Amino acid sequence: MAKTHVTMKVNGAEVEGLVEPRTLLVHFIRENLQMTGTHIGCETTHCGACTVDIDGMSVKSCTMFAVQANGSDITTIEGMANADGSLSALQEGFRMMHGLQCGFCTPGMIVRAYRLLQENPQPSEEEIRMGISGNICRCTGYQNIVKAIQYAAAKINGVEFKEAAE
Amino acid sequence: MIPGSFSYHRPATVADAVKLLSDLGDEARPLAGGHSLVPMMKLRLATPGHLVDLHGVAGLKGILRDGGNIVIGAMTTQHELLASDEIGKSLPILHEAALLIADPQVRYRGTIGGNVANGDPGNDMPALMITLGASYRLEGPSGAREVLATDFYQGAYFTALEPSEILTAISIPVPPAGHGSAYEKLKRKVGDYATAAAAVVLTMSGGKVATCAIGLTNLHETPLLATDAAKAVIGTSLDAASLKKAAAAAEAIMSPAADARGPVEYRKHVGGIMVTRALQRAAQRAR
Numbered sequence: 001m002a003k004t005h006v007t008m009k010v011n012g013a014e015v016e017g018l019v020e021p022r023t024l025l026v027h028f029i030r031e032n033l034q035m036t037g038t039h040i041g042c043e044t045t046h047c048g049a050c051t052v053d054i055d056g057m058s059v060k061s062c063t064m065f066a067v068q069a070n071g072s073d074i075t076t077i078e079g080m081a082n083a084d085g086s087l088s089a090l091q092e093g094f095r096m097m098h099g100l101q102c103g104f105c106t107p108g109m110i111v112r113a114y115r116l117l118q119e120n121p122q123p124s125e126e127e128i129r130m131g132i133s134g135n136i137c138r139c140t141g142y143q144n145i146v147k148a149i150q151y152a153a154a155k156i157n158g159v160e161f162k163e164a165a166e
Numbered sequence: 167m168i169p170g171s172f173s174y175h176r177p178a179t180v181a182d183a184v185k186l187l188s189d190l191g192d193e194a195r196p197l198a199g200g201h202s203l204v205p206m207m208k209l210r211l212a213t214p215g216h217l218v219d220l221h222g223v224a225g226l227k228g229i230l231r232d233g234g235n236i237v238i239g240a241m242t243t244q245h246e247l248l249a250s251d252e253i254g255k256s257l258p259i260l261h262e263a264a265l266l267i268a269d270p271q272v273r274y275r276g277t278i279g280g281n282v283a284n285g286d287p288g289n290d291m292p293a294l295m296i297t298l299g300a301s302y303r304l305e306g307p308s309g310a311r312e313v314l315a316t317d318f319y320q321g322a323y324f325t326a327l328e329p330s331e332i333l334t335a336i337s338i339p340v341p342p343a344g345h346g347s348a349y350e351k352l353k354r355k356v357g358d359y360a361t362a363a364a365a366v367v368l369t370m371s372g373g374k375v376a377t378c379a380i381g382l383t384n385l386h387e388t389p390l391l392a393t394d395a396a397k398a399v400i401g402t403s404l405d406a407a408s409l410k411k412a413a414a415a416a417e418a419i420m421s422p423a424a425d426a427r428g429p430v431e432y433r434k435h436v437g438g439i440m441v442t443r444a445l446q447r448a449a450q451r452a453r
Contacts, residue, residue, distance in 0.1 A: 004174065021174035021217070022207075043167045045205050046357065048271060057245070057274035063204045064275070067174050068219060112271065133356040134269025 006070040010035070011079030019066045025059075026050045028066035029076060037077035037107050041136070048135030051108035052076050058115040060134070077107035080114065089152040090114055099148030101139035109135050113149045121157060125150070125164075169207035172214055176222040180305050180334055183218055188307045188330035190216045196332055197221075198241060198280035201272050226279070226334060229253060238336045240279025245270075247278060256340045257298070259347035259365060263290045266349065269357045282315070283333040285323040285388075288359030292319060293389040294349065297365045297381035300338040306331035319388035345369050346452030350444040351383070352436050354427065360384040361427040362437035364392075364416070366444040368399075370452040375399045380412075380444070385420040385437045392416040395441060404449050412445060413438035 003018040010033060017032040029038050029052065041049030043062055050062045053075040082088050090110050093099065100106045109132060116123060116131040123131060128149050129142070137145060147163060154161035175194075177183040187194050193215030197203060206212035220226060226241035229250050236256055238247070244264045247253055253260050267273060267281070267290055281291040282302065295302075295315035302313050307330055318326045327333060341347070351363035363383035369376045378400055380392040395416035402408035422433040 002173075021172055022169045024168070024208075027168075043208065045201060045272065048269070051271055058271045059274055060271045062208075063201055065174070065200075065204075068200075068221065116270075130356075131270060134271040 004067050004070075006066055008069050008071060009073045011075055017066075021065060021067050023066045024062055025052070025064045025066045025069050026061035028069075029061060029074075032066075035076055035078050038111075039104055039107055041104065041108075046136065047105070047108075048112060048132075049105050049108040051111045051135065053111055053115055056115070056118075058112045058134075075111070075114075077111055080110055089155040090117070090149070092155070093148035093151035094145075097144050097147040097151050099140065099145045100137075105135060105137045105139075109137065109145055113152065117149070117153055117156060122153060123149070167208040169204070170210060170213040172207075173216045174219065175216060176219045178222050178224060180223055180226070180332060183220060183223055183332055184305060184307055184330055186216075186218045187332070190218075192329070194218055198283075199243065199272075199276040200280075201268070201276045202280065202284050202286060220332070231256075231340075232337070234340055236338045236340055238278055238338070240283070240332070240334050240336065241277050242279070244268075244273035244276050244278065244281075248273065257338060259294060259298075259349055259367065260291075262347075263294055263349040263351075263365070266290060266351045266353070272357070278336060279333050282318075282336060283325065283327060285319060285321075285325040287322050287387050287389070288384045290349070290351065290360065290363065290383055293363065293381035293383040294365045295336065295338070295381075296389050296391045297367050297379045298338050298341065299379070300336055302333050303335040303337065304328075304331045305334050310334075312337070316391060322387040341367055342369055344453040346448040346450065348444040348447035348451065350440040350447070352440060359427075362420075362422070362433050362440050364437065364440035364444040366441075366448040368445070368448050368452060370449060373403050374401055375404060375449070378445075380416065380441060382416065382420065382437060382441075385422045385433065387421075387423075390419055392419060392441065394418070399445060404445055409442050409445060413442050416441045 007016040039049035041047035045063045052061045151161045195214040197217045197219045226239045228239045230237045300315045347367045349365045352361045360383045365381040368378040378396040380396045382390040395412040398411040417434045417438045420434045
C-alpha cells in the first residue's frame with residue numbers, strides 16, 4: 001500500500017513521516033517518533049492509556065489513523081512538563097498524592113486530566129470521576145488519582161489544597 | 167492489532183464523497199468518528215478496501231434552528247452536542263443521552279450521524295430519534311431525500327441507507343415548551359451499551375398525560391417505538407396501574423438477544439422498569 005506523507009505538530013515541534021493509511025496514530029507516535037510515553041493498553045478503545053490531546057480534544061490514539069492527524073496539533077505526556085522542565089501542576093499532583101502505583105495508565109490519566117482542567121478549572125469530585133471515566137486504572141482504585149487532580153486544580157487556581165476528610 | 171490495508175480518501179464536498187463511494191463500490195466505507203468502525207477493522211471483522219473520511223467535508227457540522235426544527239449536521243460530535251446551549255434548551259433529552267454514551271474521549275470523536283446511521287441496536291440515539299419524530303437527510307448519486315427515523319431501521323446494521331448514500335443531517339421537530347423528557351439507561355458500567363433503555367417525551371395537562379412517545383434501545387434488533395405503551399398512559403395521571411400497563415405493553419414488543427448483559431427474560435423485565443422510571447421522571451420535569 002502506498003505511503004502517505006504526513007506532517008503535524010507534536011509537543012510544539014513540527015514532525016513528519018511516511019505512513020500507510022492503516023497506521024494508527026499511537027503507532028506513529030511510538031514507533032516513528034520514538035515517543036514511548038503514550039502507552040498501548042487494551043487496543044480496543046476502552047482503557048485510555050493511549051490518550052493524547054489533539055487540537056483541544058482528548059483522543060484515544062489507538063482509534064484514529066495517523067493520516068487523519070495530518071496538520072493537527074498534538075500534545076503527549078512528553079509535552080506535559082513546564083517549559084523549564086519542572087513538573088507541571090498535574091505531574092506534581094500525581095507525585096505528591098501518590099496518584100499511581102504501576103504507572104501504566106498515568107500518561108493517559110495526566111493527558112486526559114489536562115484537558116479536563118482546561119475545560120473545567122474547578123471540577124467537583126464527581127466531575128473529575130466522570131471526566132476520567134474513559135481511563136482505566138487497575139491499581140489505585142482511583143482515590144489518589146482524584147486527589148492528584150484536585151491538587152493540580154487547587155495549584156492552578158492559586159488556592160491551598162486541602163484533602164477531604166475520609 | 168493492526169487493521170488490514172486500505173486506501174484513504176478525504177473528499178472536501180458531499181458530492182465528491184458520494185462520487186467516491188459510488189465509483190469504489192462495495193469495497194468503500196464512509197468514515198465518521200470511527201469509534202465503531204476502527205475497532206472492527208482492528209479485529210479484522212471489517213476489512214474495507216477504501217475509507218472515505220468525512221472529516222474534510224465542509225458543512226457537515228453544526229446545530230441550527232430552522233423554524234420548528236433543530237437541524238444537526240451528521241459530523242457533529244457528541245461533545246459538541248453537549249456543549250450546545252440550543253440543544254440543552256430545546257432538546258434536553260439529547261444532552262441526557264449523550265452523557266450516557268461511552269466516555270469523554272469517545273464523545274470528542276463520536277458523531278451523531280455515525281451513531282444513528284450505523285444501525286447498531288446498542289446505539290442510544292436511534293431510539294431518541296424515533297421518539298422525537300426526527301428525519302434523516304440522505305444524499306446519494308441521484309440526489310437527496312428525507313427519511314423518517316421510524317422508517318430507517320430495518321434490522322441489526324440494516325437501514326434504509328442505499329450503497330453510496332451518506333446521511334448528512336438530522337432534523338428534529340422541537341417538542342412543545344413545557345414538555346418533559348427522560349432517558350433511562352441500565353448499563354453494567356460507564357461506557358457500556360444498554361442492557362435496556364427507554365426514552366420518553368411527554369406533555370402534561372391538568373395533572374394528566376396529554377401526549378406521550380416512548381422509544382426503546384437494545385431490546386430488539388432495531389430501536390422500537392412503544393406505541394401501545396404510550397397509549398396506555400395518555401389521559402392518566404401515571405398512577406401505579408397505568409404504569410404497570412405501560413410496562414407490560416412495552417415488554418410485549420421487546421425481543422432482546424440473550425448476551426453477556428443477561429438472559430432475555432431479565433432484559434425484558436428491566437426494560438419495563440426503564441419505561442416506568444422514564445415516564446415518572448419525564449412527568450416530573452413537565453410543566
